[in-house]
Amino acid sequence: MxxxxxxxxxxxxxxxxxxxxxxxxxxxxxxxxxxxxxxxxKYMQNEQVERFVVGEPKQMDNTPSQSAQHVRGFVTLLKKNFPDVPIEMLDERFTSKMASAAIAQSGMGKKARQSKELVDTVSAVILLQSWMETKF
Structure with a gap:
């Protein structure tokens, strides 16, 4: 899964x-x-998802960032709509910076590198890779 x-x-x-x-x-x-x-x-009609990993926004001193309340609301929404899917929170500090750096190093054109959507997707990939590394 x-x-x-x-x-x-x-x-x-x-x-x-x-x-x-x-x-x-x-x-x-x-x-x-x-x-x-x-x-x-719609996605889960065709694919089995074992768990959700949600980026937990924190400040440098490990306290919740300003956006933490929005993430908590999102987690509540996930729990309400997908009660059988466990949710794990994972520190997301630096994922956006790492994503931007990875995109810049990829050789993509300037327009692609400036895509906020791409940065968000790559940030999610980095978050998921980090989670996977903690499991093995």
């Missing part, structure tokens, strides 16, 4: 997913928060 990770933002949610054997993390999509439940219900 797959594991799905979310880089939550109030404008966009970056989504990444593992392969069924949980070896490779791949960027899946970037969705507006209003559309996330319908998107996930």
């Amino acid at each position: 797959r594991v799905m990770a979310f880089d939550y933002g109030t404008k966009r949610i970056g989504i990444a997913v593992t392969d069924p054997m949980q070896i490779i993390a791949t960027g899946l999509d970037t969705i507006h928060p209003i559309k996330i439940v319908d998107y996930l219900k």
Whole structure:
């Protein structure tokens, strides 16, 4: 079964997913928060998802960042709509910076590098890879 990770933002949610054997993390999509439940219900009609991993926004001193309240609301929404899917929180500090650096090093054109949607999706991939590394 797959594991799905979310880089939550109030404008966009970056989504990444593992392969069924949980070896490779791949960027899946970037969705507006209003559309996330319908998107996930449709996705999960065809794919089995074992758990959700949600990026937990923290400040450098390990306290919750300003966006933490929005992430808590998102987690509540996931629990309400997908009660059988366990949710794990994972520190997401630096994922956006790492994503931007990875995109810059990829050789993509300037327009692609400036895509906030791409940064959000790659951030979710980095988050999911980090989660996978803690499991093996």
